[in-house]
Amino acid sequence: MRILVTGGAGFIGSEYVRMLLGVPGGTAEGVPALEPTAVTVLDALTYSGNLANLDPVRDDPRLRFIHGDIRHPETVEEAVAGHDVIVHFAAESHVDRSITGAAPFVTTNVLGTQTLLDAALHHRVTRFVHVSTDEVYGSIDTGSWTEDWPLAPNSPYSASKAGSDLLALAYHRTHGLDVVVTRCSNNYGPYQYPEKLVPLFVTNLLDGHTVPLYGDGGNIRDWLHVHDHCRGIALVQQKGRAGEVYHIGGGTELTNSELTGRLLDACDAGWERVVPVPDRKGHDRRYSLDISKINSELGYAPSITLDAGLSDTVHWYRDNRAWWEPLKAAAR
Numbered sequence: 005m006r007i008l009v010t011g012g013a014g015f016i017g018s019e020y021v022r023m024l025l026g027v028p029g030g031t032a033e034g035v036p037a038l039e040p041t042a043v044t045v046l047d048a049l050t051y052s053g054n055l056a057n058l059d060p061v062r063d064d065p066r067l068r069f070i071h072g073d074i075r076h077p078e079t080v081e082e083a084v085a086g087h088d089v090i091v092h093f094a095a096e097s098h099v100d101r102s103i104t105g106a107a108p109f110v111t112t113n114v115l116g117t118q119t120l121l122d123a124a125l126h127h128r129v130t131r132f133v134h135v136s137t138d139e140v141y142g143s144i145d146t147g148s149w150t151e152d153w154p155l156a157p158n159s160p161y162s163a164s165k166a167g168s169d170l171l172a173l174a175y176h177r178t179h180g181l182d183v184v185v186t187r188c189s190n191n192y193g194p195y196q197y198p199e200k201l202v203p204l205f206v207t208n209l210l211d212g213h214t215v216p217l218y219g220d221g222g223n224i225r226d227w228l229h230v231h232d233h234c235r236g237i238a239l240v241q242q243k244g245r246a247g248e249v250y251h252i253g254g255g256t257e258l259t260n261s262e263l264t265g266r267l268l269d270a271c272d273a274g275w276e277r278v279v280p281v282p283d284r285k286g287h288d289r290r291y292s293l294d295i296s297k298i299n300s301e302l303g304y305a306p307s308i309t310l311d312a313g314l315s316d317t318v319h320w321y322r323d324n325r326a327w328w329e330p331l332k333a334a335a336r
């Protein structure tokens with residue numbers, strides 16, 4: 005099976021590539037054997053894309069890297085040719101950036117997805133896995149979303165992801181393209197660009213700096229280790245039903261304050277290092293996914309507890325300063 009992974013130099017996409025290629029002693033446990041004969045990464049290497057994320061599999065002869073943009077039809081046509089499956093991660097992914105500048109979110113997330121879908125049709129790709137987010141549903145005070153819940157995104161990021169989800173599903177209904185959509189909760193783990201909450205807070209704390217906490221700290225998220233997300237995607241790629249949406253979550257729901265407390269403990273720091281900052285515009289209060297569909301149909305359950313996952317993650321950032329220090333220096 006020849007697999008094209010878009011955004012495979014980013015945080016989650018690179019975990020998927022490392023998992024597909026079975027890094028020794030690494031992340032292959034409990035993952036369905038997809039047995040790729042070739043894995044091609046198509047990535048524009050934006051600020052969050054980083055070839056170093058693929059270092060552990062760099063010498064695998066099955067891996068090929070294409071530096072290209074999913075918004076460019078010619079690049080995409082060439083990249084898609086000869087592949088059986090597309091797993092589509094490439095996106096602008098940070099809500100805060102979408103608030104200050106929405107244009108790349110619309111062009112990459114919506115138009116880029118449409119460009120890929122057209123190429124998938126043209127090259128008769130046998131499965132298109134579209135990786136999406138719980139943020140497309142908006143915010144929920146109590147209970148949990150099921151896959152048939154109406155979409156009500158609140159940020160330009162989530163609106164652009166909702167647009168791309170609907171396009172992907174429309175290509176299934178209109179053209180019969182074999183599309184599956186996954187919607188996942190908040191991920192954490194190694195190789196996450198240090199602008200998102202967990203790596204930003206951990207690296208700031210390790211450097212002796214303060215951390216910014218939005219609003220009253222009461223926003224609730226479900227935190228899932230990136231490896232559990234990728235295991236879920238692999239199951240959907242292998243056994244999901246065409247035209248269906250699958251939730252991947254089931255981590256631990258915490259307020260941002262509770263998560264901050266855990267990160268402070270893990271980094272031996274106190275609350276004096278936390279600086280409250282004005283709330284994010286349109287900040288969703290709570291996300292919560294019902295994962296009974298993927299659990300009953302595909303046998304998915306998360307395998308990494310938040311305690312173990314956060315502890316490993318803090319250790320990884322502590323041990324891999326050479327990975328994140330240049331990224332933070334470049335962002336200054």
Ligand SMILES: NC(=O)c1ccc[n+]([C@@H]2O[C@H](COP(=O)([O-])OP(=O)(O)OC[C@H]3O[C@@H](n4cnc5c(N)ncnc54)[C@H](O)[C@@H]3O)[C@@H](O)[C@H]2O)c1
Pocket residue numbers: 010011012013014015016017046047048049050051052053054072073074075092093094095096097098112116135136137138165187188189190191192197
């Ligand atoms: N991070 C999360 O918690 C989370 C949760 C649920 C779903 N998702 C989804 O998972 C996917 C991956 O997220 P991530 O956190 O790994 O993001 P990321 O920002 O770390 O990685 C995105 C990757 O896409 C590449 N990219 C961006 N624009 C591109 C373009 N025009 N052409 C080609 N490549 C391009 C970047 O270079 C980068 O390598 C996204 O689709 C995101 O919406 C993320």
